[in-house]
Amino acid sequence: MCGQRRNAMTEGYSFPKAKRLLANSQFRAVMARRLSARDGLLVLYVLENGLGYPRLGVSIGKSCGTAVVRNRLKRLLREAFRQNQQHIPTGFDYVVSMSPQWVRRTGGRPAAKAVVKALKFEKLRDSLVELSSRLVAGRA
Numbered sequence: 001m002c003g004q005r006r007n008a009m010t011e012g013y014s015f016p017k018a019k020r021l022l023a024n025s026q027f028r029a030v031m032a033r034r035l036s037a038r039d040g041l042l043v044l045y046v047l048e049n050g051l052g053y054p055r056l057g058v059s060i061g062k063s064c065g066t067a068v069v070r071n072r073l074k075r076l077l078r079e080a081f082r083q084n085q086q087h088i089p090t091g092f093d094y095v096v097s098m099s100p101q102w103v104r105r106t107g108g109r110p111a112a113k114a115v116v117k118a119l120k121f122e123k124l125r126d127s128l129v130e131l132s133s134r135l136v137a138g139r140a
Contacts (some may be wrong), residue, residue, distance in 0.1 A: 028045040046093065084125055089133065
């Protein structure tokens with residue numbers, strides 16, 4: 001019972017399955033729309049979903065590094081989304097991936113582990129929030 005109790009302060013910060021893109025068809029629908037923004041770190045695709053909340057899908061390719069590196073990137077991106085849902089425009093599906101420019105700068109797989117270890121959560125978070133706001137504002 002104790003594990004099921006929720007703090008009122010953290011109630012809005014959950015990340016249930018309803019807020020995730022899970023099926024390949026959901027990812028393809030967002031990517032097919034081709035509405036995207038990028039910076040030197042992330043590429044973000046967006047599609048209106050008609051729901052009252054945002055949903056996130058994370059796609060990290062093998063060029064980003066080993067499974068350990070890719071999983072760390074996915075965890076960081078999901079956590080950035082979870083903690084900043086109130087700053088991300090609602091009613092949209094988002095698919096986020098690492099920018100090809102960032103992958104080239106890291107030197108690919110061998111050097112990626114050290115680069116990802118040095119990558120700051122705040123930088124990922126700021127990039128995600130800024131790109132989502134820019135995309136939705138540009139769509140209107």
